[in-house]
Amino acid sequence: MKKASAMRLMGIVIMVLIAVASVRSQDTDGGKRQAAWSISTAFIPESVKDQDKTRASTIVRFQPSGEETDDEFIVEPRTYIRLRVDILEIEPSETHSIASPSIRIQNQKSAEITMGSPEESLSIQITPIIKEKKGIELEFAFQKKPEMKDKRLEKAFALNGESVVIELFENKNRNSKISLKVTPLIEVIKPMKEYPGAVHELHLDDSYLLKNDDKLIAHGNLSATTSDDGEICLWFADDEGLFVLGFRRFDGAEPSGFVRGTEIKIKFGDVHYKWVNRNPLLPEGKWIVWVLRYPPRFKNLIEKSSQGILGKNGMIGIAAGKDSWKYATRGWKNMAER
Numbered sequence: 045m046k047k048a049s050a051m052r053l054m055g056i057v058i059m060v061l062i063a064v065a066s067v068r069s070q071d072t073d074g075g076k077r078q079a080a081w082s083i084s085t086a087f088i089p090e091s092v093k094d095q096d097k098t099r100a101s102t103i104v105r106f107q108p109s110g111e112e113t114d115d116e117f118i119v120e121p122r123t124y125i126r127l128r129v130d131i132l133e134i135e136p137s138e139t140h141s142i143a144s145p146s147i148r149i150q151n152q153k154s155a156e157i158t159m160g161s162p163e164e165s166l167s168i169q170i171t172p173i174i175k176e177k178k179g180i181e182l183e184f185a186f187q188k189k190p191e192m193k194d195k196r197l198e199k200a201f202a203l204n205g206e207s208v209v210i211e212l213f214e215n216k217n218r219n220s221k222i223s224l225k226v227t228p229l230i231e232v233i234k235p236m237k238e239y240p241g242a243v244h245e246l247h248l249d250d251s252y253l254l255k256n257d258d259k260l261i262a263h264g265n266l267s268a269t270t271s272d273d274g275e276i277c278l279w280f281a282d283d284e285g286l287f288v289l290g291f292r293r294f295d296g297a298e299p300s301g302f303v304r305g306t307e308i309k310i311k312f313g314d315v316h317y318k319w320v321n322r323n324p325l326l327p328e329g330k331w332i333v334w335v336l337r338y339p340p341r342f343k344n345l346i347e348k349s350s351q352g353i354l355g356k357n358g359m360i361g362i363a364a365g366k367d368s369w370k371y372a373t374r375g376w377k378n379m380a381e382r
Contacts, residue, residue: 103158115233117311119299119332122233123151125172125180130225131159135218142222148231165189168212172228179203180228186212204230236302239331243291245269246276246362249322253280253360256316262355268364275366278308282358284315286338291326293334301333308333319360 115122127147133140147155147170154171171183184198191213200208207227214221245268252263261282268276278289289308290297301310301317303326308319310333352361 114311116309117300117302118233118235120235122235123174124148124231124233125151125174126229126231127155127170127172128227128229129157129168129170131157131166131168132223132225133215133218133220134223135220160189163190166212166222167195168224169195170226174230175201179206180230182208182226182228184210184224186224188213200226202226202228204228234330236299236330236332238293239291239326239329242272242274243276243326244272244274246278246325247323248278248319248325248362251319251321251360253317253319253355253358255282255284255357257318259357260355261317261358262353262360264353264355264360266353266360266362268362270364273366274364276362276364278319278360278362279352280317280319280358280360283340284312284337285340287317288336288338290334290336291331294336297334297336299332300335300337302330303333304330310335312337 125148127149128144129147130144131142133142143157143159145157149155149172151172151174154169156167156169158165158167160166166188167186169185173181173183175181178201180202182200182202184200185195186198187195198210200210202208205227207225209223209225212222212224246266248266250263251266253261255261261280266278270276275290275292277291277294280287280289287310288297289301289310291303300312301308303309305324305328306321308317308325310317310319352359
């Protein structure tokens with residue numbers, strides 16, 4: 045009896061989570077990029093005997109959002125839905141967890157969970173849709189191969205933070221059911237905000253500017269004050285070009301960064317900058333930094349210019365007055381035209 049019980053337990057589908065956070069990108073239809081989260085697992089398909097244990101993977105793929113902006117640099121609120129997913133085998137006497145991936149996805153985008161082996165697999169697609177005053181509609185499409193020729197569709201509603209359970213299929217040989225438990229939780233990312241007024245005084249003490257976290261552009265003290273009708277802007281230059289930074293909109297500038305506490309962060313594609321100060325730069329908040337970028341030809345002018353502070357890999361500077369952003373670039377433009 046004990047031996048039979050032990051053999052029965054060995055026949056249970058076993059999932060051993062070995063490593064999480066193997067994150068990569070892979071091509072999808074149309075040449076778009078798609079994030080994939082892979083959890084390495086040990087998996088025993090129902091069709092193989094105990095001694096024929098094989099390796100398989102649980103893969104979670106996300107539908108591309110079409111947005112390249114990092115969450116830190118958004119100018120509009122962005123809504124995500126976190127899905128705690130539990131794939132369960134329910135027997136008359138007990139319930140076993142097969143896998144428990146956590147998914148973070150934007151509203152109305154899809155995530156697909158695929159698990160098993162090439163010969164025997166289970167795929168589950170989940171699409172959360174926020175319904176005002178009703179909660180979250182969850183659309184499911186799942187398929188177990190080779191038994192199911194087509195995907196089966198299901199829908200369920202859940203309140204924020206509430207769990208729903210749907211039955212996927214029944215395993216008559218084991219007198220068990222494979223079910224899906226999903227718990228959605230809405231998460232809203234707050235955007236950067238426009239600073240409400242002009243900046244008339246700014247002090248950078250023991251400040252330093254880093255490129256991609258490890259390349260020091262320059263460091264030093266910068267300070268400026270201006271009258272009520274003037275403004276202050278910062279600037280820096282390196283082999284990527286000349287960057288003029290303002291705290292209010294100005295001609296040609298884009299909301300490409302923000303200031304929060306003692307740091308200014310800016311991002312252009314895969315290149316990002318962090319300007320760190322000893323003390324907070326502006327009152328508490330996450331304020332947009334407007335950035336005007338000039339082409340890299342200014343690199344050759346760095347050592348000729350007397351403006352700002354010259355560092356090993358570039359320059360940093362400050363300007364003040366009415367249309368201070370024009371003042372910051374005037375010297376560079378004149379030298380470029382010589």
